[in-house]
Amino acid sequence: MSSANTSRRVAFETIRAVNESDAYANLLLPKAIARAALDTADAGLATELTYGTLRRQGTYDAVIRIAADRPVQEIDPAVLDALRLGTHQLLSTRVASHAAVNESVELARSAGSRGAAGFANAVLRRISRDTPGEWMDRVAASARSDDERLGLVFSHPVWIVRAFRRALAAEGRADELEALLTADNASPRVTMAALPGLAEIPDAARRTPYSPVGFRLGGGDPEGLVRSSEGRVRVQDEGSQLAALALVNALPVADGERWLDLCAGPGGKTALLAAEARTRGAALEANEVSSARAGLVRQAVAGIPEGIPVSEEDGRTRAGEDAYDRILVDAPCTGLGALRRRPEARWRKSPADVPELTQLQGELLAAAVRGLRRGGIVAYVTCSPHLAETAGVVAEVRREFDGTLEELDARAVVTSLSASDPLLPPQSDGSGRAQLWPHRHNTDAMSITLLRRH
Structure with a gap:
């Protein structure tokens, strides 16, 4: 088997595991690449094929449905994954058409039968006869509404398209929706933090x-740089860096402050807060309810000389009363702001997930407020721009603590940290919330709210 074919096999098996067993591509793919002993170029090909296919799965399913003249739900799942991988190569890469078709047919044969191989061959050859632009026109024409058109062409579930439009409209920037959807389908650049x-x-x-x-x-x-630095240099999205730094820089730090990272896993923000606390005379504690993720937090802060205590308690009770000067609530959320780096997430979440998450988010934020000393600050952060998870949660908690919470201007704080103008338009609700975006800032769509307890 050629190295390129091995890369395709690695991609196919990873996609199968993601779709069949709810595996996570970012966890599974590196292990599969290592097992196959792929060199840098072939590992890059396997990564592009895997992530590209998963990101664009909705669009490719629409193409396959038209080319096969049948609903994709009627196609054997393993054969469908082979078709998706072949369609990605035909429509979105420079892979030669004959190679894309032949190798995908072989994958379908290995996963199905001779009949499956013949079916896959017919569908992929039908797709290969027309240009990507012609297929996108057909897909767009099959939509029943403009939202569905955007969802099919840009490979996002319709409910996410609508959530993004509302979040952008809250800044008066609804016209940026297509730019955002496009950015979500691009591989993010690796960003690091010292x-x-x-x-x-x-x-x-x-x-x-x-x-x-x-x-x-x-x-x-x-x-290699991360390993040689013993974790003091880290891979970390710039939006995540800004979320931690906003809490630190919202107001001057007094010597001896106590800080808490309430929902710390996997620990990237914790490590940055720990380093900042060390230089400013503060003491940081971390908490993560999941034992597995708490282990990741301990790994993340292993390079901090003084060490950081990590508890494994329910965040809704961990903060206590009047105990901390600064608390970070990086709340569990839909993750809609990180679809670039978690390509399968868009197909796993649904609108039904939002109410349960917003209830938990509100309970965590309220617990953090109770855990603040007078004058203390909480940073409420989500890697989601969904207004129910951001503005809605904050509004509800502010009502609960009637008149005792002051919202600080997170946009001004982020701007003060930045060498370039971050372009953070005001929110229509008059809040000081800072909303970052993949298309505008090249970050995850991180929402940052700063609240001070009177």
């Missing part, structure tokens, strides 16, 4: 425009 007081940004690196501790490498292996 923990302040413990590491320096390499001279050859390019600094990020908004986070003062962020940078991007021109090339090379970022994981």
Whole structure:
């Protein structure tokens, strides 16, 4: 088997595991690449095929439905995954058509039968006869509404398209919707953070425009740099960096402050807060209810010389009463802001997930408020722009603590950290919430709200 065919096999098996067993591509793919002993180029091909196919799955299903003249639900799941992988190569890569068709047919044969191989061959050859633009026109024409058209063409469930439109409209920027959907389908650039007081940004690196501790490498292996620095240099989205830094920089830090990262897993923000606490005379504690994720937090802060205590308690009771000066609530959420790096997430979430999450988010934020000392600050952060998870949760908690919470201007804080203007328009509800976006900031769609307890 050629190296390119091995890459296709690795991609196919990863896609199968994601769709059949609810596996996570970002966890499974690196292990599969290592087992197959792929070199850098072939690993890159396997990664592009896997993530590209998963991101664009909705669009490819629409193409396959038209080419096969049958609903995709009637196609054997393993054969359908082979068709998706072949369609991605035909419509979105420079892979030669004959290679894309032949190897995908072989994958269908190995997963199904001779009849499955013949069916896959016919469908893929039908797709290969027309250009990507012609297929996109057909897909768009099959839609019953404009929202469905956007969902099919940009490969997002319709409910997410609508949630994004509402969130952008809250800034008066609904016209950016297609740019956002396009950005969600692009591979994110690797961004890194140098923990302040413990590491320096390499001279050859390019600094990020908004986070003062962020940078991007021109090339090379970022994981090698992470290992050699003992975790004091980290891979971390710039939006995540800004969320932690906003809590630290919202108001001057007094010596001896107590800080808490209430929902700390997997620990990236915890590590940055720990480094900041170390340089500012504060003490940080971390909490993560999941034992597995708490283990990741301990790994993340292993490079902090003084060590950080990590508890494994329910965040709704962990903060206590009047105990902390600053609390980060990086709440469990739909993750709609990180669809670039979690390609399968868009197909796993549904509108039915939102009410349960917003209830939990509100309970965690309320617990954090009770855990603040007078004058203390909580940063409420979600990696989702969904208004129910952001503005809605904050509004409900502010009503609960009638008149005792002051909202600080998170947009001004983020702007003060940035070397470039981050373009953070006011929110229509008059709040100080800062909303970051993939298409505008090249970050995850991170929402940051800062509340101070009177």
